[in-house]
Amino acid sequence: MGKRVGLEVSLAVAEAVKLANVDVVSAYPITPQTHIVEELSIYVANGELDAEFIPVESEHSAMSAALGAATAGARVYTATASQGLALMHEILFIVSGMRMPLVMTVANRALSAPISIWNDHGDIMAERDIGWVQIFAENGQEALDLTLCAFKIAEDKRVLLPMIVNIDGFTLSHVIEPVIIPDHAEVDAFLPPYTPVLRLDTENPVTFGPVGVPEMYTEARKQLEQAIIGSKPVVEEVLDGFGAAFDRHYKLVEQNGKPGAKTRFVTMGSLGETCMTAVDELVAEGQDAGQTRIRLWRPFPEEEFLAACAGAERLVVIDRALSPGAVCGPVASELKSLFYGRPDAPEIVNLVAGLGGRDVTVREFKEMFAMAVSGKLSGNYTMWGVESHAS
Amino acid sequence: MSKQAIMAWEDLALGAAILKPGNAKELRTGDWRSMKPKLDEEKCIKCALCAMYCPEFCISVNAEGFYHPDFYFCKGCGVCANECPKEAITMVKEGE
Amino acid sequence: MLRDVDLSGYEKITAKNIPWEKFITSGHRACQGCAEVLAMGMVMKAAGPETIVCNATGCMEIITSPFPQSAWSVPWLHVAFENVAAVASGVESANRALERKGKLKKRPKVIAFAGDGGTADIGMQALSGALERGHDFVYVCLDNEAYMNTGIQRSSSTPYGAMTTTSPPGRKSIGQHTWKKNMAMIAAAHEIPYVATASPAYHLDLMNKVRKALTVEGPAYLHIFATCPTGWRSDPAKSVELCRLAVQSKVFPLYEVVGGRYIITQKVKKPKPVTEYFKLQRRFRHLTPDSVEYIQKRVEEEYARLEAFEKATAPLEEVSEPSTES
Numbered sequence: 081m082g083k084r085v086g087l088e089v090s091l092a093v094a095e096a097v098k099l100a101n102v103d104v105v106s107a108y109p110i111t112p113q114t115h116i117v118e119e120l121s122i123y124v125a126n127g128e129l130d131a132e133f134i135p136v137e138s139e140h141s142a143m144s145a146a147l148g149a150a151t152a153g154a155r156v157y158t159a160t161a162s163q164g165l166a167l168m169h170e171i172l173f174i175v176s177g178m179r180m181p182l183v184m185t186v187a188n189r190a191l192s193a194p195i196s197i198w199n200d201h202g203d204i205m206a207e208r209d210i211g212w213v214q215i216f217a218e219n220g221q222e223a224l225d226l227t228l229c230a231f232k233i234a235e236d237k238r239v240l241l242p243m244i245v246n247i248d249g250f251t252l253s254h255v256i257e258p259v260i261i262p263d264h265a266e267v268d269a270f271l272p273p274y275t276p277v278l279r280l281d282t283e284n285p286v287t288f289g290p291v292g293v294p295e296m297y298t299e300a301r302k303q304l305e306q307a308i309i310g311s312k313p314v315v316e317e318v319l320d321g322f323g324a325a326f327d328r329h330y331k332l333v334e335q336n337g338k339p340g341a342k343t344r345f346v347t348m349g350s351l352g353e354t355c356m357t358a359v360d361e362l363v364a365e366g367q368d369a370g371q372t373r374i375r376l377w378r379p380f381p382e383e384e385f386l387a388a389c390a391g392a393e394r395l396v397v398i399d400r401a402l403s404p405g406a407v408c409g410p411v412a413s414e415l416k417s418l419f420y421g422r423p424d425a426p427e428i429v430n431l432v433a434g435l436g437g438r439d440v441t442v443r444e445f446k447e448m449f450a451m452a453v454s455g456k457l458s459g460n461y462t463m464w465g466v467e468s469h470a471s
Numbered sequence: 472m473s474k475q476a477i478m479a480w481e482d483l484a485l486g487a488a489i490l491k492p493g494n495a496k497e498l499r500t501g502d503w504r505s506m507k508p509k510l511d512e513e514k515c516i517k518c519a520l521c522a523m524y525c526p527e528f529c530i531s532v533n534a535e536g537f538y539h540p541d542f543y544f545c546k547g548c549g550v551c552a553n554e555c556p557k558e559a560i561t562m563v564k565e566g567e
Numbered sequence: 568m569l570r571d572v573d574l575s576g577y578e579k580i581t582a583k584n585i586p587w588e589k590f591i592t593s594g595h596r597a598c599q600g601c602a603e604v605l606a607m608g609m610v611m612k613a614a615g616p617e618t619i620v621c622n623a624t625g626c627m628e629i630i631t632s633p634f635p636q637s638a639w640s641v642p643w644l645h646v647a648f649e650n651v652a653a654v655a656s657g658v659e660s661a662n663r664a665l666e667r668k669g670k671l672k673k674r675p676k677v678i679a680f681a682g683d684g685g686t687a688d689i690g691m692q693a694l695s696g697a698l699e700r701g702h703d704f705v706y707v708c709l710d711n712e713a714y715m716n717t718g719i720q721r722s723s724s725t726p727y728g729a730m731t732t733t734s735p736p737g738r739k740s741i742g743q744h745t746w747k748k749n750m751a752m753i754a755a756a757h758e759i760p761y762v763a764t765a766s767p768a769y770h771l772d773l774m775n776k777v778r779k780a781l782t783v784e785g786p787a788y789l790h791i792f793a794t795c796p797t798g799w800r801s802d803p804a805k806s807v808e809l810c811r812l813a814v815q816s817k818v819f820p821l822y823e824v825v826g827g828r829y830i831i832t833q834k835v836k837k838p839k840p841v842t843e844y845f846k847l848q849r850r851f852r853h854l855t856p857d858s859v860e861y862i863q864k865r866v867e868e869e870y871a872r873l874e875a876f877e878k879a880t881a882p883l884e885e886v887s888e889p890s891t892e893s
Contacts, residue, residue: 141692147646240485287490290489477634495594548803549802549803
């Protein structure tokens with residue numbers, strides 16, 4: 081039943097990729113992702129992983145080579161962060177449009193300028209519309225487990241879409257955590273070998289990536305839309321199946337704190353764990369506090385989120401990214417759209433916090449709670465913790 | 472709502488791939504033509520250079536060994552006439 | 568670095584055994600007299616059916632794949648403009664892994680096609696990376712000397728003096744004011760086993776270079792000259808003639824670089840003046856006699872330099888291998 085070890089989370093992700101028996105890894109170094117692909121290149125060099133490791137000359141080529149390899153019928157993995165993800169931007173749309181189920185880890189990191197190697201979600205929030213299934217891990221075990229699940233979800237014949245597993249840069253990627261690494265046999269039983277539906281095959285020649293004329297482009301986008309909408313039940317099914325096989329259980333949306341709490345934090349990623357501690361303390365202090373954690377970001381789990389927030393009168397939404405000039409942060413924007421016109425719509429208090437590696441502590445979450453409850457966080461959003469002459 | 476689409480989205484192959492190899496041969500490009508090549512079989516030495524240099528890949532050999540274009544595709548560019556070492560091909564106006 | 572290249576598997580094409588089977592069908596939508604699609608068709612005839620094609624964005628992608636028709640009867644993949652060498656790297660690596668793991672019977676050949684813009688400008692980085700990493704594939708640059716697909720804008724492969732829509736001649740400009748980037752030599756500087764230039768007017772030479780490029784283990788680069796009647800403002804009927812004149816005037820010399828050794832494959836003994844090549848194209852019509860004289864001189868110098876490379880990299884006189892017995 082696997083083994084429990086203390087392991088840097090990046091290496092735990094690499095273990096998952098090795099257990100998935102990938103055929104091709106195509107990657108370019110970028111902090112804080114690099115430890116993952118360094119480890120994979122070691123596995124390949126040692127013969128522990130029978131795969132081709134393509135040390136490409138840029139992230140743009142990392143994604144391009146990954147797509148080429150996937151189209152040739154291989155199980156493919158890559159990882160990136162921040163500027164690297166931004167450089168891939170163009171190709172990300174093509175991968176999903178061509179329905180190639182490769183898996184990528186994004187070790188979330190802020191975008192320049194000024195250059196920052198530290199964590200926030202600015203990189204992935206700029207990639208909301210790429211048509212990939214996108215999920216967020218909160219801890220090391222989850223990073224490993226969701227990576228395994230990602231291959232199974234992406235390659236499911238009902239999905240056939242690429243998938244990103246987000247792990248917070250440094251906060252997760254570089255932290256040593258106790259992690260259970262499953263056995264190869266257990267993983268093989270959970271994750272079947274990949275059999276592509278269409279591939280570059282000289283016996284059955286297919287034209288991939290033709291010119292999308294106006295008479296079919298809309299229909300091609302409809303196909304993609306239906307695929308990503310249809311992926312939600314598959315994500316749920318795979319996570320449930322993983323739970324049954326490994327006894328570690330993951331839902332699309334999680335909740336904690338006081339059941340039915342009127343004021344609930346909404347978090348995504350590793351801040352959720354800090355927030356959880358704050359919520360536990362608040363509840364212990366007699367406060368009406370709860371928390372909803374979004375795990376699946378794309379497709380957005382609407383029903384699950386609404387159910388997890390039933391009875392809430394106020395959501396304190398933490399956005400770890402700034403959408404400059406927008407009405408509010410990206411997550412809050414999503415939630416306002418979701419609640420618009422609903423009679424049970426809660427007040428949405430939005431905080432943009434934790435940018436570029438800025439810590440958000442338990443005490444700060446409790447401060448946010450107090451301010452939100454007393455109506456001191458009005459306006460569309462508040463940039464939390466900004467040092468200013470005005471404050 | 473005007474109907475502009477070629478097909479329903481459900482009928483598109485995965486990722487909008489094209490599954491019929493070489494089905495561009497359905498396309499009639501011969502109607503681009505204003506001039507057409509005419510072969511003088513007396514002069515032709517059956518060297519096949521016209522076929523080699525045809526950018527439409529539409530010139531093939533017949534039972535007698537002569538090379539003729541498929542006018543379903545021939546765009547009338549005139550490369551064959553220009554390259555013929557024996558000047559056996561002349562370009563004439565379409566319809567003449 | 569000079570090295571021996573194993574060409575033992577090379578099957579030569581002669582006038583007697585020309586492969587005629589085509590893998591790009593008629594019904595493609597190239598302009599009349601397009602020498603680029605002609606060259607690509609010749610490459611495919613020489614390559615045969617066991618080939619996967621990766622195609623950069625550009626004329627050749629557009630004219631062969633508007634949905635729902637494809638002119639391709641081999642597996643074909645288009646991703647984007649600047650990355651075809653990276654895409655081909657992925658395909659080649661996947662095939663290698665799948666063959667090793669018993670999931671693929673035989674590794675097919677991989678050819679990447681791109682235009683001059685997709686190669687010498689936006690695709691240069693991906694190409695350099697793929698050549699340096701040593702993937703076993705053939706990269707073919709189809710050079711029509713400008714961005715024709717977007718409407719004849721200059722590239723770094725546009726020749727000196729040429730008129731394009733972004734290098735217009737005017738009171739203060741001659742037109743393109745830089746010399747054509749030497750992509751074949753840039754490729755050769757990666758010290759890959761095989762590099763060659765080719766012209767569809769010399770079809771046997773071209774197809775044999777394809778065969779050699781496919782024979783060598785590792786990356787090969789072919790730089791193929793291709794008239795664009797639309798962009799060069801030339802008579803479509805003269806397309807192949809222009810491909811020949813460019814060689815005969817030394818404007819586009821045909822050569823190979825095999826394991827670092829330069830070999831001129833079409834020696835130009837009685838060169839034609841560049842004016843013979845220029846006069847069939849309106850893109851050079853504005854050039855003054857002074858400019859033409861400058862170009863003529865530089866073309867000759869470049870050719871002389873190529874001859875010097877050939878001499879400098881030629882194998883030394885045959886020497887018998889020293890005996891290993893003592």
